[in-house]
Amino acid sequence: MEAVKTTFAPMLIIKDGVAAVEFYKKAFGAIEVIRFSNPDGTIHVAELSLDGAMFHIRQETIDRGDFDPGTINGKTILLELVVEDPHAVQARAVAAGGKEMQPVTDYEHGMRQGQVKDPFGHVWLIEKKLIDHSKNK
Amino acid sequence: MNGLQTAIIPTLSVRNGAAAIEFYKNAFGAVELMRVEDPDGAVVAEMAIDGARFFIADESPEHGNFSPETIGGSTTRMGLFVDDPDAVAKRAVEAGAIEVYPVADQDYGYRLGRVQDPYGHHWEIAKKIE
Numbered sequence: 001m002e003a004v005k006t007t008f009a010p011m012l013i014i015k016d017g018v019a020a021v022e023f024y025k026k027a028f029g030a031i032e033v034i035r036f037s038n039p040d041g042t043i044h045v046a047e048l049s050l051d052g053a054m055f056h057i058r059q060e061t062i063d064r065g066d067f068d069p070g071t072i073n074g075k076t077i078l079l080e081l082v083v084e085d086p087h088a089v090q091a092r093a094v095a096a097g098g099k100e101m102q103p104v105t106d107y108e109h110g111m112r113q114g115q116v117k118d119p120f121g122h123v124w125l126i127e128k129k130l131i132d133h134s135k136n137k
Numbered sequence: 138m139n140g141l142q143t144a145i146i147p148t149l150s151v152r153n154g155a156a157a158i159e160f161y162k163n164a165f166g167a168v169e170l171m172r173v174e175d176p177d178g179a180v181v182a183e184m185a186i187d188g189a190r191f192f193i194a195d196e197s198p199e200h201g202n203f204s205p206e207t208i209g210g211s212t213t214r215m216g217l218f219v220d221d222p223d224a225v226a227k228r229a230v231e232a233g234a235i236e237v238y239p240v241a242d243q244d245y246g247y248r249l250g251r252v253q254d255p256y257g258h259h260w261e262i263a264k265k266i267e
Contacts, residue, residue, distance in 0.1 A: 004264055006187035009216035010147050011261060036245065045245075051143035056216060065210025074201030076258070077213035080146035080192075122212070123201075128141060 009054040010079060013061075014120045015068040017043025020057050023119055024048055027096035028081075028089065050081070069121025080125040090114040090126045098124075106130060147215060148192035150202040151256040154180040157193050160255060161186075164232035165217075165225065186217070205257025214251075214259045222262045226250045229260065242266060 014020045021043065024030040033047040038059070045058050060068040069075045083089045086104045093116045094100050101123065104114035110131030117123050151157040161167040161184060170190070171183040179195035196204040205211040219225045223240045229252050230236050240250030240262065249263035 004218060004220040006189045006220070007218050008145060008147055008189050008191060009218055009263075010145055011214040011216050013212050013214070034245075050145065053143045053145045054216075054218070055145055058214070062210075065205075066214075067208065067210045067212050069201075069212045072203065072208045072210075072212065074198070074203045074208070075213065076150050076203055076205050076208065076211040077215070078148035078150075078192075078194075078202065079213070080148065082141065082144040082146060084141040084143075 007054070009056060010077060011045075011056040011058050012079075012120075012122050013059075013066045013068055014057050014122075015060045015070065016120070017046060017057050017059055020120055021046050021048065023096060024050070024057075027093040027098055027118065029092070051083075053081075069123075073121075075121065075123060078123050078125060080127055082127060082129075084128065086112050086114055086126045086128050090116055093118070093124070093126070144190075146190050146192065147213065148194055149215070149256070149258055150194055150196040150204050151258075152196060152204045152206055153256075154182065154193050154195040157256050158182050158184065160232060161193065164229040164234055164254065166228070167191075187219070189217070191215075205259075211257065211259060214261055216261045216263065218263050218265070220264065222248050222250060222264050226252055226262045229254070229262070234260070 030048040030050045035046040036044045038044050090104050098116040098118050102115035106112050113127035165186045167184040167186045173181045181194045226240045234252040234254045237251040247263045248266045251261050
C-alpha cells in the first residue's frame with residue numbers, strides 16, 4: 001500500500017459554519033466532501049476540498065478555546081493558499097465577499113502575493129512563487 | 138503547462154519563535170528551510186514536515202496575529218495528515234506536547250489523535266482509514 005503523503009489540513013474555527021461552507025464554495029470553488037451537523041442544523045465539522053487541498057471548518061466552542069476570529073478580533077494562524085493564478089483566485093474571493101487587504105503584487109523576493117480577509121475573519125495569503133530559490137543553490 | 142498543485146500553508150503565531158522552531162524539529166522532525174530575524178529577535182521561519190511546508194512567526198498583536206497563549210485558545214487547529222499518526226503523536230508527546238486525546242479510530246473515518254504543543258497550538262494528527 002502506498003504511504004500517505006504528509007499534508008496539512010487546517011481546521012478553521014467559525015461561528016456560522018453554514019454560511020462559511022457557502023462562502024468557501026463561491027469564493028474558492030471549494031467542494032464540500034462531508035458535513036456533520038448539529039441537531040439544530042448548525043455545522044459541527046465540515047470537510048472541504050480546495051482543488052485537492054483539504055481543510056475543515058469547525059463550530060466555535062469558546063469554553064474549549066476554539067475561537068472564531070471575530071470573537072478575538074484576530075487569529076492565531078494565517079492561511080497561505082498556493083495557487084497557479086493568484087490574480088484570478090483573489091478576484092473571485094473578493095467578488096464573493098472577501099475583503100481585499102493587499103492587492104496581488106509581485107514582490108522582489110520572488111513571490112506573487114495578495115491578501116484577503118474572509119467574512120469570518122480568517123486571513124488568506126493568496127500566492128505563487130515566481131522564483132524557486134531552492135533550485136538556485 | 139502543468140498547473141501548480143493547490144496547497145494550504147499555515148503560519149503559526151507563537152511567543153518565542155526561536156524556541157518553537159527547535160520544538161517543531163524535535164517533535165515532528167521538521168526541517169528549517171529559511172529564517173528571517175528582526176533586530177529585536179522576532180523570527181519568521183519556513184519549515185517542512187516530511188515535505189509539508191509551514192511557517193512559524195512571533196506574534197504581532199498589532200496586526201491581529203495572536204499566539205494561542207495570548208488569547209487562551211486558537212482560531213485554527215493544525216490538521217496534520219500522515220502515514221502513521223500513532224508514531225507522529227508519540228514523538229510529539231515525548232518532545233513535550235500534551236496529549237489531549239490519544240490516537241484512535243474515529244467513527245467519522247479517521248484514525249486521529251490530538252496534542253497541544255507548548256505554544257498552545259492544537260494538532261490533530263490523522264490518517265483517513267475508510
